[in-house]
Amino acid sequence: MTVKVYVPQDSLARALGADAVALQLQQVCQDLGQSIEIVRNGSRGLYWLEPLIEVQTATGRKGYREVSASMVRELVVHGLLQGAEHPLSVGLVEDLPYLATQKRVTCARMGVTDPLSLSDYEAHDGWQGLRKAIAIGPEKVIEQVSLSGLRGRGGAAFPAAIKWQTVAQTQAPQKYVVCNADEGDSGTFVDRMVMESDPFMLIEGMVIAGLATGASEGWIYIRDEYPQALRTMSHAVDLARKAGVLGESVMGCGRGFDIRIRRAAGSYVCGEETAMLESLEGKRGVVRAKPPLPAVHGLFGCPTVINNVLTLAAVTYVLAQGAEHYAALGIGRSRGTLPFQIAGNVAQGGLVELPFGVSLREILFTYGGGTRSGKPIKAVQVGGPLGAYIPQERWDDPIDYETYAAMGATVGHGGVVIHDEQASMAQLARYAMAFCAHESCGKCTPCRIGSTRGVEVIDRLLSQPKDPGHEQLLRDLCQTMTYGSLCAMGSMTPYPVLSALNHYREDFGMDQIVGEEVPK
């Protein structure tokens, strides 16, 4: 009897040794005369367990955690292929509370399927959204996206339907859909997971966007630091073409759509939509002034839908299951789910997809399990490098776009980075400015010069922490960057800087402000 064993091909699982495990498993089973079929699945996103091996049994898929090549022989001899108990056993993977309590809308197939298997994709509701979209027509598709309440998941949280409607209404001989897959935020990896573990879902979302808005070409801008995502998406596009999903007549509907993959080149600001367009056009990734909006004048001057990977992925669910099912999740004006990514000094880091409204405390402790080091959490940065450090007294607030914006923070792309006592908040504040200076496109003075001076002012402040002039200058500088920068990189760099300054004054060697409100 052939036993099916899943060994993830996800790049992080491989960086932790999954390929060596697969090789050793093949070898050992051959030696022992055991017939196995190894499936290289995606990752479930329970990265604290990777490499996570799953064995198909009659009762379900049983998991073994942190398997190394050197453990394989012992595991097989002790009944791995029968799903036997072992110190590395985690039991039925789908029963793990970390996974079972999530609301996996976008991430449903990750780790379940073989990422490049068209039959797996079909068997797990694949292409249902696209079929529905073709059946109901462009106007109804945009209506569904509108009713779902879906907002851009890259970080700007702009209503997706309004963007699509603008493009649909703009007459032009050529229109484009561009997927922003330049996931540059430290602490984020879900876009990488989509591309590596469920690539057809992204393709499906882009085709739906194209048909709804009249765009015949989709481009995916994938960061250079994601070589496996680049390879997998390229392969998936080829397969989708062969399956008739891409080409001159999508699923025979008479309208065409095809996809080009473009590789980025190590510039963080090229995750900003207009800098990304410049890069796609073969130029320096310099930010464009808006208006005109890309929806009207975008790639090569044509009307362009620009969406994050997650936004396009969510669209497939909205169309397949109906807008009301997506809108039923979430709170306030933040409908649907967000795949949070718990990262940094975390015990149980990984992908946690939940409806908006969950608290940061639940993410940090119920899922994250606190720090990896076992020491207390010192600081938590939510929303990427341009996000604020969230003070402990706000960890119980429900996470949604409006609540976080109101406290001077941002949800961003859902990244949650945990720091313990080894973090110096002064050094992290300095790093925020230094990173901005390094990555600045150079166009606007508040960012280009502000961040450069920001590093210098912080250095002066740290050498003379009792001189109030340095703090005043730093706050002044941050205000200029916030209100004067051309794009979010310059304007939001003050978020981590000021939140570090406000909530961790002792790290800067400064006295506490006594009897006054902490300035924002």
Place this chain on the structure above:
Amino acid sequence: MTQTADKQLRDLVTAFAHEPGGLLPLLHAVQDALGHIPADSLGVIAKAFNRSVAEVHGVISYYDRFTTEPAAKHVVQVCQAEACQAVGARKLHEKLRSLSAQSPNEELFQLQSVYCLGFCARGPAVVVNGELHANIDAASIEQLLRDTGVVS
């Protein structure tokens, strides 16, 4: 450039010159093939895209990935972004710097900082000659570099 490299360059230029936005794909292809973008290739590239050498130089110098400097024999990249910093990436960088300083010359071992490989849940992240590694610390990196022949 050698004759071989020149031929490779011209073939790639032909392949990409008419791709929309083809300059970045071409630069990637050249760097992948030759290890860097030779300074004396800029004229050919500029001409194919009907742009100036200065513009092409401007594009190359803008992006961290592109370089006109020949690659070292061993390239080690270590992530220095926030999530990896939270688990000791700065110390790892210092350790790597001291290891590379011990290396006889710079052409053998080049250390680069990168910013996010998406391994943020199991950092620190390191790339050794294109091979990805996660959960590396200052202790394990030396063994890794010995195993991969980067240091002796």
